[in-house]
Amino acid sequence: MNDAHRSGCPINLTLEVLGDKWSLLIIRDIIFGNKRHFRELLTQSLEGIASNILADRLKKLLEEGVLTKSDDPSHKQKALYSLTEKGIELLPVLAQMAMWGRKYMPVSEELAIRAQLLEEGGPRLWAEFMDELRERHLGIPLKKRPAGRPSVGARLQAAYEEVVARQKTAAAG
């Protein structure tokens, strides 16, 4: 955490924190996969992060105030990683990157469905999702939960599983 920044440009300062190939993937897994423990992040990482890199990035994200770490009451050794407001507000950045990747890179269908829903839902949906994250990570209760409608997190997850199920059917049949 040296204060010797390369410049005071907002984009540069963001890149100094997040400009590598792993940090935003960790944030992604916490936000969209609800991965909260070291081992979850390590073994369920789609891209196969190394344990020393994961430990280093978690440390840096803690130092930068993007994450916090607390004890998990269920297990003396378990650490629970939570997003801060600063971390939660990375969702629009991730959404915008996901939209760009979906449009211009060779994404796989089941992993692109979340990006599609985030694009269709737009900033309104992002805000709703961020409120859910505030409840989950910061303990801030949701003011209004639209009656009879699953959460954004649940809808994204359901859409993903639906595509996977359809793919299995297509492959088998």
Next chain:
Amino acid sequence: MNDAHRSGCPINLTLEVLGDKWSLLIIRDIIFGNKRHFRELLTQSLEGIASNILADRLKKLLEEGVLTKSDDPSHKQKALYSLTEKGIELLPVLAQMAMWGRKYMPVSEELAIRAQLLEEGGPRLWAEFMDELRERHLGIPLKKRPAGRPSVGARLQAAYEEVVARQKTAAAG
């Protein structure tokens, strides 16, 4: 350009192209600073990029189809770098990162003013700016230019210079 991607996740694929500390800064200088030549990007880089890193990143961005390279008629040796549509559509990503950096990092005032205007203008302003970039980089003429109003690029630049001028006055007076 190896096809061995770590995963088909849109966010991951975006990071595979742009996940380092320099690529998006080069895009930023092209978009907001209208830097089109190697030497401009090298010597006017706020953060001081090294020439071999710049050469390497330009090469990768060309390979990925984010930039194109052409001869500058004014000088046989000059290369002119232009954004593709894929590159132009990185503007929302940069805008979102700039907004996050402005909110959560120790930005300098004169470099944060553009981020502020991009935030206030929202996606409508981004779309207008992207049309200007399409004219400049792709030769696509602007359909409608609001009469008597400077371009978005000019407004961003003017706002920056205004802050710098005010800072000079304050420092001298």
Next chain:
DNA sequence: TTAACTAGTTGTATTTTACAACTAGTTGTA
């Protein structure tokens, strides 16, 4: 003719990343 400008390349030291193995302690089960 010459100085300054053009886009890079080359060599070397430092830093970062990747990969595998390992530590130290905790928990659930036989």
Next chain:
DNA sequence: TACAACTAGTTGTAAAATACAACTAGTTAA
């Protein structure tokens, strides 16, 4: 109570990326 599995990491080493300075080769304008 012993033991296997699980917890969050650390350590050692090789490979890759980055930083820094010097340099190449050709072009342009005075």
